[in-house]
Amino acid sequence: DAGVTQSPTHLIKTRGQQVTLRCSPKSGHDTVSWYQQALGQGPQFIFQYYEEEERQRGNFPDRFSGHQFPNYSSELNVNALLLGDSALYLCASSLAQGGNQPQHFGDGTRLSIL
Amino acid sequence: DAKTTQPNSMESNEEEPVHLPCNHSTISGTDYIHWYRQLPSQGPEYVIHGLTSNVNNRMASLAIAEDRKSSTLILHRATLRDAAVYYCILRWDDKIIFGKGTRLHILP
Numbered sequence: 001d002a003g004v005t006q007s008p009t010h011l012i013k014t015r016g017q018q019v020t021l022r023c024s025p026k027s028g029h030d031t032v033s034w035y036q037q038a039l040g041q042g043p044q045f046i047f048q049y050y051e052e053e054e055r056q057r058g059n060f061p062d063r064f065s066g067h068q069f070p071n072y073s074s075e076l077n078v079n080a081l082l083l084g085d086s087a088l089y090l091c092a093s094s095l096a097q098g099g100n101q102p103q104h105f106g107d108g109t110r111l112s113i114l
Numbered sequence: 115d116a117k118t119t120q121p122n123s124m125e126s127n128e129e130e131p132v133h134l135p136c137n138h139s140t141i142s143g144t145d146y147i148h149w150y151r152q153l154p155s156q157g158p159e160y161v162i163h164g165l166t167s168n169v170n171n172r173m174a175s176l177a178i179a180e181d182r183k184s185s186t187l188i189l190h191r192a193t194l195r196d197a198a199v200y201y202c203i204l205r206w207d208d209k210i211i212f213g214k215g216t217r218l219h220i221l222p
Contacts, residue, residue: 004157031208042201042212043158056209090157092210099146099205100165105157 002027004106006091012112013081021076021109025093031055032074033103034066035090043090049074050096078111086113118202123217126192134187134216136202141182145204149176149187152215153198161187161200192220 005024013019025032031050035043045058049068068074072093078085088110092103119137126132138147148163162169162176164185169176175188189196201215 033209035210035212042199042214043210045209045211048209050208056207058209092157094208096208099144099148099207100163101208102148102160102163103208103210104160107155107157 004091004093004104006089006106006109008109009107010110010112012114014114015081015083017081018077018079019081019111021078021089021091021111023074023076023091023093023106025072025074025091026104029093029095029104030072031094031096032068032072033092033094034074034076035092036060037088037090037108039087046076081113083113086111118204118213120200120202120213120216122214123219125219125221127221128194129191132189132192132196132218134189134200134202134218135184136186137184138202138204139183141204142206144206146206147176147178147182147185148203148205148210149174150201150203150210150212151196151198152201153195158201158212163205192218194220194222196220 033048034046037043047057052068063079065077088108090108092105094101094103149161150158152158177186197220199215
């Protein structure tokens with residue numbers, strides 16, 4: 001049973017470019033959340049998708065957008081990249097049942113902005 | 115979101131038990147107490163969670179104070195592989211708000 005898979009594992013972009021990161025949830029999970037983790041910090045919640053809609057959003061600008069597909073996989077898009085967007089981007093999947101359900105994380109995509 | 119307070123770092127000897135404390139004095143009745151850990155170069159890994167009663171699983175035990183204002187994650191016999199950042203988190207819905215966690219060092 002595959003866990004959460006993310007692609008690519010590493011990515012290098014330049015300022016102003018756009019990037020798309022991909023996530024396949026653990027089998028049976030219907031909810032996908034995205035997090036940004038800067039070096040030396042804890043992960044920060046970006047947003048969550050359920051039933052192909054954004055259900056919750058953290059304190060991130062509109063440059064960060066996402067999508068969930070009918071098979072529950074998800075994409076994170078970031079436009080007009082800034083140097084400060086350099087971070088590890090983590091995807092987590094779960095069942096949509098509130099605080100009683102663990103989230104399962106992938107190992108992330110390391111995004112470097114030059 | 116209710117906040118948690120954890121020590122920045124702790125040390126423990128290999129093969130000894132480890133008790134990782136967490137204070138959450140503003141916890142509400144619907145908050146679950148979750149613990150995750152993050153090993154170097156990996157995503158966070160779920161460890162254990164509970165609401166009111168103590169919980170055990172194959173990885174660890176969670177001891178919850180009677181007033182629920184604090185909890186302790188117990189690793190019964192630490193190994194070098196347990197060296198990680200441990201996050202204590204309160205959750206009432208699907209998102210996770212991470213703090214800075216406790217960096218656990220295991221001494222051989």
